[in-house]
Amino acid sequence: MNQMFKNPFDEIANKRLAANAQTLGEQLANKGMSRRSLLKFSSYIAAIMALPPTVAHAMAEKLAATRRQSVIWLSFQECTGCTESFTRSFSPTLEDLIFDFISLDYSETLMNASGVAAEAARKQAMAENKGKYILVVEGAIPLKDGGIYSASAGESNLEVLKDTAKDALAIIAVGSCATFGGIPAAFPNPTGAVGVDKIIKDKPIINVSGCPPIPEVMTGTISYILSLGKLPELDDLGRPLSFYGETIHDRCYRRPFYERGLFAKSFDDEGARKGYCLYEVGCKGPITYNSCATLKWNGGLTFPIQSGHGCLGCSEPGFWDKGGFYEPVSTHKGEVGKILLAAAGAGVVAGTANAVVMRSRRAQALKRASKKAQSVADNTMLPVNKTSKDTNTDTKGDNDHA
């Protein structure tokens, strides 16, 4: 009788275990795929991460000998746009290979199981891969009032994060919410939302910011850890330098117009039609570190500036509170704005400006954003408290305008 009612989840679990026991090279061979697939994938990852050319060969060899990486994907205060970004753009070719390399053991959005079975899958993956799984976090975590404002399965996001982070190899905070608090942390931040690195202090955390991040950045980061067995080099905000090492402006194809002082003054003027620089209509490219200008979106098709709209700066801390998306960067009266304006006027190469931006970025960005939002709130007579302390503000060295 028992045999007639086999638990279908046991069968799935057994298949998963069998697959996880094989190396990636063996798995591909079973599917009739040659090692060229791994080489192609590796050269793709090496190219997007700007790694030296010899690395592709070594990465492919290492990947072939690796077993599938257990990944637990937690969703907190978010819109699921990051999951969309990660999954939608992948269908059955090169980009799809990443799903052969990881074992996505828990993801509320993507998994079949639900309720108790889903939570059991998370606990099981944690036990089986103790100290070896990668934790991906999507969404901000509310801290106010003991973190009661977001919960699932009877546990607050804060509890789940702490519990799951405990035995993780590394944490990848995906999207601007999980990295810097994002929209949930927007002024006045009613739930006290923060990013992962404000809570977890004893694990390596990689911040993959963006709203959403470019899918290749997520793929690249995971593949890098798998194939090279170490974390990529990070910037001062914990983001992989390969993707966040330069500003959108630095790599923008419209940059030559900026150098010549040719700007679109509105979205339908002569300059806009000629593809001039969008600096004066609010492009945040000069202060935004991301790879949109090179990797682009939708399989390399285009990116906002190429489609005629300025950059919103979505991968920077506090982008949501920085004032209007159509205000030029220079209307921020801080140091950064002044220098950029001077640079634009005099046609100075923006190296100077970048140095300044680099120095004061995170502290000032968040500070300025919350002040800006505060002043807007004051003007509109909203009954809000003094700016929340939860917005990750580091006031050290901040000489911002009042």
Next chain:
Amino acid sequence: MAGANNRTPFLSGLSQALLSEILQHLLEYTRTGQDNVIDLRALPMTDDDLSDLDRRLGEGEVKANLNVSGKSEVWETSYAGVWRLRHYGNSDAVMVDEIVIASIPEILISHKQDIELAVPRLEKDIQRVLNNAENNQGVFASHTEQGDNNEPNV
């Protein structure tokens, strides 16, 4: 294209600059045998820059189409040792676009592990052909039976 479209090409000068870089890599190859790769997608090249570069490099004797997790193209330029490699992903989007300086791009070489896997498979196939030949008193009979006779029906 030139006839149908008489707009001025938008050239940044990168295609010319790249020729010198390729030369340096070729010189290094001749001295040390070191392979090199230039990632064209990492450079802010316009479409016109790219086609200008390919026009200057020209096409050599070898051109290969690969079917590896999507399409790939490899061709040797008119300069020996200077290859163009292009990997396509989903919807034929260009995922990797490179100049490879090497005697042959690695992607064209059969991997040792794949060759090792080919051995038992070929052995098995030979065994099957022999078994079928025994059963049917003829190799051709077995081919027809398996439906892999490539001759057109008449």
